[in-house]
Amino acid sequence: MTAIKPTTRQPRGDATRRQILDEAERIFADIGYAAARLDHVADAVGIRRPSIIYYFPGKQQLYEEVEADIFASMHAFVLNRTEGVGDPMARLLALLDAWLDFLVGRPTAARIIQRLIADSATHGDNPVRFSETALRDIEDVVTAGVASGQFGQVSAMVLLNTVAAGALHYVCNGRQLGPGRSYDPANPQQLAEFRAMMHRLAKAAVAPE
Amino acid sequence: MTAIKPTTRQPRGDATRRQILDEAERIFADIGYAAARLDHVADAVGIRRPSIIYYFPGKQQLYEEVEADIFASMHAFVLNRTEGVGDPMARLLALLDAWLDFLVGRPTAARIIQRLIADSATHGDNPVRFSETALRDIEDVVTAGVASGQFGQVSAMVLLNTVAAGALHYVCNGRQLGPGRSYDPANPQQLAEFRAMMHRLAKAAVAPE
CATH class of the missing domain: 1.10.357.10 (Tetracycline Repressor, domain 2)
Known part of the structure; x- marks a missing residue:
């Protein structure tokens, strides 16, 4: 992973990160923090749960x-x-x-x-x-x-x-x-x-x- | 169960029912409908989950x-x-x-x-x-x-x-x-x-x- 140049990987990563934040905002708004799960966000973005963890260590950090x-x-x-x-x-x-x-x-x-x-x-x-x-x-x-x-x-x-x-x-x-x-x-x-x-x-x- | 006269059983039943409603209101207020679970309410009242089901068929009915x-x-x-x-x-x-x-x-x-x-x-x-x-x-x-x-x-x-x-x-x-x-x-x-x-x-x- 570290072999990939950050300059080429960053744009796609930023777009995914933005998409995760947008879907998370919608889900936290819809059902609240306590009921929201990282799986809901992953499903909405169309990625798997580990991909979210790559950007955000957990629900608390994503919410914050x-x-x-x-x-x-x-x-x-x-x-x-x-x-x-x-x-x-x-x-x-x-x-x-x-x-x-x-x-x-x-x-x-x-x-x-x-x-x-x-x-x-x-x-x-x-x-x-x-x-x-x-x-x-x-x-x-x-x-x-x-x-x-x-x-x-x-x-x-x-x-x-x-x-x-x-x-x-x-x-x-x-x-x-x-x-x-x-x-x-x-x-x-x-x-x-x-x-x-x-x-x-x-x-x-x-x-x- | 039906052998027990309703007049003797009702008071205790009403008190439990009221207690379930009070604890449910507190929990729905604290964490919201989506995150609340019947187990939370049972724990708060100090009874087991099936005892709640005796009074309320499910979370939706309890919330309503x-x-x-x-x-x-x-x-x-x-x-x-x-x-x-x-x-x-x-x-x-x-x-x-x-x-x-x-x-x-x-x-x-x-x-x-x-x-x-x-x-x-x-x-x-x-x-x-x-x-x-x-x-x-x-x-x-x-x-x-x-x-x-x-x-x-x-x-x-x-x-x-x-x-x-x-x-x-x-x-x-x-x-x-x-x-x-x-x-x-x-x-x-x-x-x-x-x-x-x-x-x-x-x-x-x-x-x-």
Whole structure:
């Protein structure tokens, strides 16, 4: 194996690795960490279990890579949208819009985050090892808004559990409300209606008394 | 077995049945439907697997009984709190308060509902077979509020995915936000702060343009 030049082997290896991560994300989103098995992922990719072990030593490591990628991608998406936006209210709305658009475009991420919140125990020793960037993103804008006097005395935790939580439910609930209530979260009109409500609630949440 | 009089056997049987349901609810909340096994429940109750089968033919039926009990109890809790409350705004706040208090008192229910929303497929053929009462509760108050002119043109779905969703996240996130951000959702001061924000957001959500 070591005789093969890394430069010629790497491209195919990277593609397989990416495919494993994509299928794993879908499976973790669908059935959760506890029920997911490496065999499910191998079947979905169309390879055998030992081939996964070549890239990821076990389920825990594979899961962690998926979760890390979700939060790193979401944070990068946020940075791109909030760059140069200085006004705290404009920055809060840009952050919420970024989260909403990211989750609408990647519903598997929304379902994995929903499951993270539902879990009573963590998969590792630190529940926010990967989500810390997202928590910091909202804490930073709340701190700046309160310091400037533009926001009332609101806590980032309350904002996270109300206005920000909505984006997760909106994306996940599309087909979970039964016949006659189904919707497509990516439908432009539906999304515009939800976004308008999210903005309205964000403004109400941070308004000084 | 049939020689034993039902009147003498029933009390112990009911207690065991209740114990099975309680432990099953905790386990379904902790690890989700897909990963939960009847053996886990039997171990937690301290009985053998066949004893569970005596009461519930399988995991699916046990799960359905747990989910049915959660939504029936939640609906009864709501009816008790909203009885005689005619004003749409007062009724909406009473409904949201009832959901919040019910979930704070039964966090396993909150985690099971979070998982229901995260699931992309349903455990049966109808995702709202048991939650239909909750959806009707919010739809009824929204319909009445819009009809009376007290509410603007708000949809029950948007209200559910924003203001109502917050109660689930508030209850589930208590220990999921990492060191330094943990809180007890049942702490009176914490709960009062969250409730005040929920009321503020509910009023903003339904306010006419």
